[in-house]
Amino acid sequence: MDVSELRQRLEHEPKSLSLTLPVPLTAAVWRKVEMAQLWQQQASHHHLICRADPLYPPLLQQIADPPSILFIKGHPETLLRPSVAIVGSRAASHGGLSLAFQFAAELDSIGLAVVSGMAAGIDGAAHKGALSHSGQTVAVLGTGIEQIYPKRHRQLYEDIQQHGAVISEFWPEVTAFAGNFPKRNRIISGLALGTLVVEARRRSGSLISARTAMEQGREVFAIPGAVLSGDHQGCHDLIKNGAKLVESLADIIEELSPLLQSHLQALPSYVPLQTEHNSQLPFKTLLASVGYETTPLDVVVEQSGITLDLVLEQLLELELQGWVAAVPGGYVRLKRN
Template identity: 60%
Template sequence: MDVEELRQRLQFEPSALPLSSHTLQACVIDFDKVDNALDWLEKDDNHHLICLSDPHYPPLLQQIYDPPSVLFIKGNLNALLPPSIAIVGSRSMSLHGADTAANLAISLSNQGFSITSGMAAGIDGAAHKAVVANNGMTLAVLGCGVDVIYPKRHKALYDNIQQNGCVISEFWPNVSPLAGHFPRRNRIVSGLSLGTVVVEAARKSGSLITARLAMEQNREVFAVPGSTVAGFHQGCHDLIKNGAKLVENAADIIEELGCLSQYHLEQLHQRHYIQDNEMSNLPFPSQLASLLTSVGYETTTIDAVVEHSGKPIDLVLVQLLELELQGWVTVVPGGYVRLKRS
């Protein structure tokens, strides 16, 4: 990509998607930094620069009111393909909150979702670390330049995320973390995701900004309840009172997002740069493969699937939903039918 091509891609077009005055201003200022951006882009094969008009631009993020005009990405670009769920929460998390975030992240990752968060201390870091340890895909959205590690204690996490996932920023390389950057970062966290899960949050927690932005973007908001005595969960309880779905496990989230996940995958298939083999490389956990053998090419009742698989019915229903989303089975009167061979 040369300088002129990059300039043309960054050019503001009134007929394109709606952009705010902030984005327009960023476009004007950023032209002076094109040469530096190109230098950064050429430093490593895992450096990527995606403009708003680029076909690789995440379709969900493209739909928000104020999409970033440019994204700087380090890591695996294919991590943008699976449907994503954001997990956010308090920086001062409890041990129970850390376990809850990790368990939700692993369960959702095993079902083929990527996990998006802000790589902050606390719940964000716990979610990222769990997915990395599980060899899943996680997206870390930064409130600084994509080459700046913040907080510094997450240096190893920053590097590990890039193996299967990626780190993302709308800020140009070498930009330091500033307080005003993080609310803008949060709109990308929620904008990349089908829904946002708040695990722990006090009433003044920054993660509530992400939840509010998700609501404004017409995305789902989920909250994990907790003790009414400790202050860790006050923000979550307020969200639930205001209409957020109460979450006890990953099945609660998947049940709510099933149709939206299907829409997201259909949108990805329509993107001309995505080939069938890319979609087939998305995570297909072994537990889904074992359940698939319980579904025949003729109508198979849910009772037969449960009996053959030996799994509890609630788990079977969740995994059948994921198989349906990935196009392996379909619902028919009386049960399920398998559509293709593994």
Template identity: 60%
Template sequence: MDVEELRQRLQFEPDALPLSSQSLKVCKIDFDKVDSAFDWLEQADNHHLICLSDPLYPPLLQQIYDPPSMLFVKGQVNGLLAPSIAIVGSRNMSLHGADTAANLARDLSSYGFSITSGMAAGIDGAAHKAVVANNGVTLAVLGCGVDVVYPKRHKSLYDDIQQDGCIISEFWPKVSPVAGHFPKRNRVVSGLSLGTVVIEAARKSGSLITARLAMEQNREVFAVPGSTIAGYHQGCHDLIKNGAKLVEDAADIIEELGCLSEYHLVQLHHRHHIQASEMSNLPFPSQLASLLASVGYETTTVDAVVEHSGKPIDLVLVELLELELQGWVAVVPGGYVRLKRS
């Protein structure tokens, strides 16, 4: 790829820039870094560079105030397509915190969500590992180059994540982790996700930065409560006092996300790259047949769907969301209506 093609990929083409900033932005390109990036891209088939205008760029991340102009992705790039929930928390987790993170990550993964975190020691790592063990999709956002393993103890986890998910960074390959990178990393973690779950956060925890960013991005924030004596739960308690949803299990999260705004549903349609005209061509998911039969062509309440289908409410909310994404049902005031026959 030559310089002109590079400029086009990185959105530095002169016609796309205000005249006053053209020369400044072009001059800021470090072509040594560019050469290094192309070397990295050519090393393996699972190395990807996704620019802001790329169809694979995650739409939810695209909507934040300052989305990265490009993402380096290592692993299964299609892992970016599943609706995601972030799980973050203390690096010095307790055994209970580790179990909580693992259980939530595993259960949410089983319901079809990807799990996004920062691959840090502690809660991040516990969440990633649980998803990998469950053969689910997990996304690790780094505060360094995508080819730099940090912390080094997570080398095997770094490799395992790429089997079904991916490693993501906005930083150029070979860039080392420094303190100033992690707040930038955190905005990507929350920006990729429908909601952020905080586990075992002290009042000065970096996880609270992610939670604040999620709020600023108009995303849901969830917090797991704990002991009122132990200091490493105080940040979570403060979040709950300020409006975060208290979480005891995955059902609490799914219940909240089951009431997604129409805006977020549109973004999810885009994430799956399915046009409205293509919905009718999708095969009907047979495992959802009993639930679809519980939704009428007139307004049907969620309670009525639960009673008729005999399924637990957390599963009903997930399956209704899947049916809505595929165009089988629609949200209306008071519940759902069926749109077509299977």
């Protein structure tokens, strides 16, 4: 973006950039231009794009209040790929984290980018799932592009830039502020063809992304869960209100294929993911005794009819293969057969 274009954008749409201008506009504009120029020149992977830029995401152009300028670290062309947003609880269960990782990896494997907010929990797991394949993932920050939140995601922040993009509409120095995170959610849903909610309680902030997706006319997907724990109440409410219940990647592809054919380039040939036949499952009897919610060890022993020593040996093998995880109170199953 050149200086004159950036200045024009700042003059005409200061509110969309979350600016407070206590001094005359022209002086503030020039300072902001200089700051943006300096930031862009600091590294070759720093980019600024405005709505007139050919790299500006076409789906984001269609929402009611698209950001005027995007600060980007990484590969801006990632924003042009057809994508699905994955959101959910920050305090997610082991099962929820595993599902977010799995769905993101599967979406990436068929050519769809994964969009999320780099928050703790489901967001982070989704980004990591995409990074486990080609890494086509976009992190939309609720802070300035130079502010890492949460701090423990520093490595994730760096890894995403290698193959995908970290983006923000806020100026680089803007720190974490609660009111900015709901605002960024409209970008998460606005970039994507649809939004998948993996795990969410009724008051979860991830439901804001689902609501903005509905308002933007995008698809909303939700994964159901146990009715007793409360971790999936928000997902169940979404399904009651018209979101598509998702059990596998095929449920998402079924809805998105017409959109891809009508509005975007064709989806890469979809090859159903291979699943292991029951006869090839490791320790079938024991695996069938471990639920997707926490299953106490004594229940596993009782239901499987296997001795405790053998149960512990087989559970360790299943854990190493990624089929189950040890959690407080017992074990949970992570993968379906």
